[in-house]
Amino acid sequence: MSETPLDPSKIKSILATDCGSTTTKAILIEWREGEFRLIVRGEAPTTVEAPFEDVTKGVLNAIEEVEELAGRKFLEGSRIVTPTRDDGVGVDLYVSTSSAGGGLQMVVAGVVKTMTAESAERAALGAGAIVMDALASNDGRRPHEQIRRIRHLRPDMILLSGGIDGGAVEHVVKLAEIIEAADPRPRLGSSYKLPVIYAGNNKASDQIEKALAAKTDLSVVPNLRPVMERENLGPARDKIHDLFMEHVMAQAPGYRKLMEWVGVPIMPTPGAVGNIIQTIAKQHGLDVLGVDIGGATTDVFSVFGETFNRTVSANLGMSYSISNVLTEAGVPNVMRWVPFSMDEKDLRNRIRNKMIRPTTIPHSLEELMVEQALAREALRLAFEQHKAMAVGLRGVQRERTVSDTFEQTGSDATIVDMMALDLLIGSGGVLSHAPRRNQSAMMLVDAFLPEGVTRLAVDSIFMMPQLGVLAEVHPAAATEVFEKDCLIWLGTCVAPRGQVKPGKSFMTVEYTKSTGGSERHEILFGDLQLIPLEAGESVRAKITPAKGCDVGAGPGKTVERELHGGVVGLILDGRGRPIALDPADPNRVDLIRAWTHALDAYPEPEAQPVG
Amino acid sequence: MAHAYTPGLRVTALAALQKERILPLKGEVMVQKGDHVKAEQVVARTELPGNVHSVNVANVLSVLPDEVPSKMVKKIGDPVDVDEPIARSSSMFGLFKSVAKSSVKGVVESVSEVTGQVLLREPPIPVEVHGYVDGEVVEVRAEEGVVVETHGSFVQGIFGIGGETFGDIHMIAKSPEEVLDASSILPEHEGKIVVGGSLVTSAALEKAVSCGVKGVVAGGIDDSTIKDFLGYDIGVAITGTEEKGVTVVITEGFGRIPMALTTYELLKSREGRKASMNGATQIRAGVIRPEVVVPLEQRAEGGPAASVVAGGLAPGTRVRIIREPHFGALGTVSELPSPLHRLPSETMVRVLWVDLDEGGARHLLPRANVEIIES
Numbered sequence: 001m002s003e004t005p006l007d008p009s010k011i012k013s014i015l016a017t018d019c020g021s022t023t024t025k026a027i028l029i030e031w032r033e034g035e036f037r038l039i040v041r042g043e044a045p046t047t048v049e050a051p052f053e054d055v056t057k058g059v060l061n062a063i064e065e066v067e068e069l070a071g072r073k074f075l076e077g078s079r080i081v082t083p084t085r086d087d088g089v090g091v092d093l094y095v096s097t098s099s100a101g102g103g104l105q106m107v108v109a110g111v112v113k114t115m116t117a118e119s120a121e122r123a124a125l126g127a128g129a130i131v132m133d134a135l136a137s138n139d140g141r142r143p144h145e146q147i148r149r150i151r152h153l154r155p156d157m158i159l160l161s162g163g164i165d166g167g168a169v170e171h172v173v174k175l176a177e178i179i180e181a182a183d184p185r186p187r188l189g190s191s192y193k194l195p196v197i198y199a200g201n202n203k204a205s206d207q208i209e210k211a212l213a214a215k216t217d218l219s220v221v222p223n224l225r226p227v228m229e230r231e232n233l234g235p236a237r238d239k240i241h242d243l244f245m246e247h248v249m250a251q252a253p254g255y256r257k258l259m260e261w262v263g264v265p266i267m268p269t270p271g272a273v274g275n276i277i278q279t280i281a282k283q284h285g286l287d288v289l290g291v292d293i294g295g296a297t298t299d300v301f302s303v304f305g306e307t308f309n310r311t312v313s314a315n316l317g318m319s320y321s322i323s324n325v326l327t328e329a330g331v332p333n334v335m336r337w338v339p340f341s342m343d344e345k346d347l348r349n350r351i352r353n354k355m356i357r358p359t360t361i362p363h364s365l366e367e368l369m370v371e372q373a374l375a376r377e378a379l380r381l382a383f384e385q386h387k388a389m390a391v392g393l394r395g396v397q398r399e400r401t402v403s404d405t406f407e408q409t410g411s412d413a414t415i416v417d418m419m420a421l422d423l424l425i426g427s428g429g430v431l432s433h434a435p436r437r438n439q440s441a442m443m444l445v446d447a448f449l450p451e452g453v454t455r456l457a458v459d460s461i462f463m464m465p466q467l468g469v470l471a472e473v474h475p476a477a478a479t480e481v482f483e484k485d486c487l488i489w490l491g492t493c494v495a496p497r498g499q500v501k502p503g504k505s506f507m508t509v510e511y512t513k514s515t516g517g518s519e520r521h522e523i524l525f526g527d528l529q530l531i532p533l534e535a536g537e538s539v540r541a542k543i544t545p546a547k548g549c550d551v552g553a554g555p556g557k558t559v560e561r562e563l564h565g566g567v568v569g570l571i572l573d574g575r576g577r578p579i580a581l582d583p584a585d586p587n588r589v590d591l592i593r594a595w596t597h598a599l600d601a602y603p604e605p606e607a608q609p610v611g
Numbered sequence: 612m613a614h615a616y617t618p619g620l621r622v623t624a625l626a627a628l629q630k631e632r633i634l635p636l637k638g639e640v641m642v643q644k645g646d647h648v649k650a651e652q653v654v655a656r657t658e659l660p661g662n663v664h665s666v667n668v669a670n671v672l673s674v675l676p677d678e679v680p681s682k683m684v685k686k687i688g689d690p691v692d693v694d695e696p697i698a699r700s701s702s703m704f705g706l707f708k709s710v711a712k713s714s715v716k717g718v719v720e721s722v723s724e725v726t727g728q729v730l731l732r733e734p735p736i737p738v739e740v741h742g743y744v745d746g747e748v749v750e751v752r753a754e755e756g757v758v759v760e761t762h763g764s765f766v767q768g769i770f771g772i773g774g775e776t777f778g779d780i781h782m783i784a785k786s787p788e789e790v791l792d793a794s795s796i797l798p799e800h801e802g803k804i805v806v807g808g809s810l811v812t813s814a815a816l817e818k819a820v821s822c823g824v825k826g827v828v829a830g831g832i833d834d835s836t837i838k839d840f841l842g843y844d845i846g847v848a849i850t851g852t853e854e855k856g857v858t859v860v861i862t863e864g865f866g867r868i869p870m871a872l873t874t875y876e877l878l879k880s881r882e883g884r885k886a887s888m889n890g891a892t893q894i895r896a897g898v899i900r901p902e903v904v905v906p907l908e909q910r911a912e913g914g915p916a917a918s919v920v921a922g923g924l925a926p927g928t929r930v931r932i933i934r935e936p937h938f939g940a941l942g943t944v945s946e947l948p949s950p951l952h953r954l955p956s957e958t959m960v961r962v963l964w965v966d967l968d969e970g971g972a973r974h975l976l977p978r979a980n981v982e983i984i985e986s
Contacts, residue, residue, distance in 0.1 A: 143665040143730075170676070174726040181663045181720060181730050207725045296847075315847055320894055324846030348834035352865035353934065355848050356770050356894060360934040360980045361958055367935060368956035435957035603957060 016466030054254035111162035128271025163201030272468025295319035319358030337373035379447035427459035491566035498549030533565030661733030669727020676727030771890025771901025773858035784808035830870035851891025
């Protein structure tokens with residue numbers, strides 16, 4: 001890594017890579033005609049595993065593809081030239097993210113499961129880690145069981161917290177003693193001590209050092225829960241990133257070389273995605289929900305108000321983990337989204353075959369429909385987990401008034417508010433590469449059930465990670481490319497919360513188009529309508545829900561909102577929340593077909609039953 | 612996209628194979644370089660530290676944590692037995708006495724004056740590593756383990772259950788299409804690795820366990836069979852630690868799929884020979900496939916088949932189709948058109964033309980949906 005500080009005004013060309021577990025993706029961003037734009041993208045298989053065991057080989061291959069497509073040279077031998085030379089060879093900045101080799105795997109520990117352990121989990125998740133386990137003094141396990149668990153897991157690092165500053169030290173020291181007794185070994189390599197970060201009661205720091213300094217590589221940072229009412233996750237997250245670079249990445253094959261090439265530290269991929277989502281939410285004052293569904297894991301990111309949350313569902317994905325989606329969701333929940341009748345045994349075998357041959361792609365329309373049914377459930381389950389984690393701080397004493405007596409929401413309630421949500425962004429193969437964008441929009445709406453008025457977008461070629469790490473050093477370039485080249489605007493979903501009798505009027509939407517002419521759409525309960533409205537167009541609409549139903553202003557109240565178009569258009573969703581879709585309903589197939597037809601999701605005529 | 616194909620599974624009549632036999636922690640290597648070892652022979656062993664138990668001595672004795680060290684009757688490193696006193700206190704001029712006892716047999720690991728907790732460690736747990744295959748020790752890694760080299764036939768499966776085992780190969784299926792059910796498994800198959808055809812049923816697996824069969828190899832298996840047999844669904848394809856008494860290797864995939872003829876014929880030609888097999892499967896991060904190894908007397912030329920890096924697809928490459936339609940069929944690549952092609956699912960992909968072995972029909976398929984048959 002270069003030692004001289006970067007001057008963003010001198011950066012005119014940027015090369016960014018994301019080393020995923022299967023593919024390394026490279027993008028070239030350049031300053032052209034007064035703005036930063038994505039120029040080309042290349043990719044190559046990741047080379048962390050045998051027989052190559054050197055991540056830089058895959059990086060160079062991906063960059064070579066970019067060189068060919070851009071008609072420029074960035075490499076000299078097997079080195080990236082930075083900054084750009086007078087002869088035009090090279091780039092001004094090279095940055096990278098990585099999730100190869102299983103990403104960053106952590107164990108967290110805290111005194112109380114729903115307080116400091118939960119805060120520690122949020123800190124680790126926010127830094128881009130997969131949390132393998134969260135230990136707590138009150139997690140119901142006996143010390144020897146906790147010790148066995150730590151020893152068995154072999155994490156990349158441990159984050160230990162507990163107690164407010166100046167509080168009782170005994171419990172957190174006891175946790176440190178458990179970690180010491182486990183004598184944990186790092187996952188990669190045996191030649192170094194396991195990094196442990198202590199972010200708990202400052203009064204216990206000396207005793208923690210006494211217990212852990214000899215057996216682990218201990219770092220002490222400010223308490224992540226200094227007082228009950230406040231989290232201070234920043235120092236712990238920063239330390240996790242530092243240690244990720246110094247220890248975990250340095251042990252992975254080829255990363256020492258890669259670390260010398262980059263202009264800013266390598267970030268864990270999900271940490272970088274969280275970064276760009278936070279940047280966008282802050283710049284535009286939006287409540288944003290983002291999802292990245294991969295082959296093995298699904299990450300959900302949210303920004304509501306000023307609170308950022310990220311969760312990773314380690315075993316929900318579309319290839320390696322596809323069978324687990326079926327197991328966790330249950331066959332009926334998956335089958336309900338399949339727009340034809342299908343034998344359960346056939347479904348189960350097909351999904352298992354995808355698991356053992358994860359790189360295969362759906363050839364027939366029926367196979368695509370089955371995968372997209374699975375995707376809805378994977379997204380739904382990952383979102384459920386996110387809502388359960390994205391909660392207010394627990395253990396905080398609140399003053400309650402008489403009116404609060406009837407208010408059931410406490411600190412356990414999720415802060416994810418679908419009515420307040422402004423923007424829903426999907427990313428990952430099944431969403432970014434769906435043959436029709438209408439399919440991506442439908443999967444997002446069916447899985448997340450947005451309420452009120454919500455804009456929908458997908459990450460066109462999954463470049464959020466690269467833009468996230470770029471935002472660290474050049475936020476202007478990152479956000480410019482994010483908005484102009486990364487996001488594909490699908491359109492806007494309008495969906496009232498509530499229910500009326502089937503076939504009754506559920507909502508009216510009225511607006512005047514910029515080209516003149518007013519339109520009025522009445523949506524009956526159970527209906528789904530797609531109204532064309534192109535990307536770049538928007539209308540000021542008056543939306544009136546049925547009595548007792550809500551589109552954002554309260555039951556039965558009309559709202560006026562800007563509705564933005566996109567490659568799909570306006571989705572007027574009259575199916576209510578939640579969508580009543582009974583797997584056993586004999587009319588289920590007809591219902592699903594009516595919805596997919598309304599959204600023009602699949603080619604006509606639709607598939608016939610398989611088999 | 613040039614790499615958009617799945618590397619194939621190896622099925623080879625004679626290859627040199629090396630197996631790393633490494634301890635989880637440092638320990639003692641029991642054999643020397645050049646030694647001929649048997650699959651069941653212990654080649655290295657070590658001891659894992661025992662489990663740790665805690666006793667809250669401060670609570671038991673009703674003393675402050677910093678007083679605990681002075682109340683200990685056992686010191687760090689002392690051996691203790693179950694119910695043996697480890698700390699004592701007395702109060703009111705010796706009138707009231709309290710005793711903290713050990714909950715396990717082991718040694719005193721640590722005494723904390725902050726928490727008042729004493730940790731006791733149970734005796735070490737012995738761990739042994741076997742040879743796994745009959746062969747020769749070609750490398751000794753001091754205190755870690757060995758590399759055993761063997762020459763013989765090698766069949767990689769696609770999915771398996773259960774860990775390492777060994778036994779003589781016995782063909783039950785008379786053809787690759789035959790289903791292996793309970794009636795085909797007999798008491799005389801005890802200790803053997805039995806080979807079925809297109810499918811192994813749940814009842815057959817149960818019967819195999821009751822007859823003491825060591826391993827089952829078959830073309831396909833129903834997902835529901837795995838659930839019935841294990842009692843739970845496999846969520847993520849990481850297997851090998853199941854302890855059901857029999858190891859299973861599936862060569863083709865889920866559902867009823869005839870075993871590839873080359874695989875079937877190879878196993879048939881090795882009937883009666885001792886084989887080693889392992890069901891351990893891991894699809895993610897460092898792929899591990901289940902396998903059957905049949906050591907032979909002949910030596911493969913060219914030395915150990917180190918990591919085989921598959922060549923690319925080309926006209927004439929033998930492939931297996933790994934997704935519907937034509938799942939499981941074998942064929943030969945006849946053409947590799949460059950432009951992207953729109954599939955019936957409307958996905959735009961790189962494709963190839965395959966001449967199927969059976970019927971000779973020509974089909975246009977995504978390159979990602981075939982795997983190269985490696986030998």
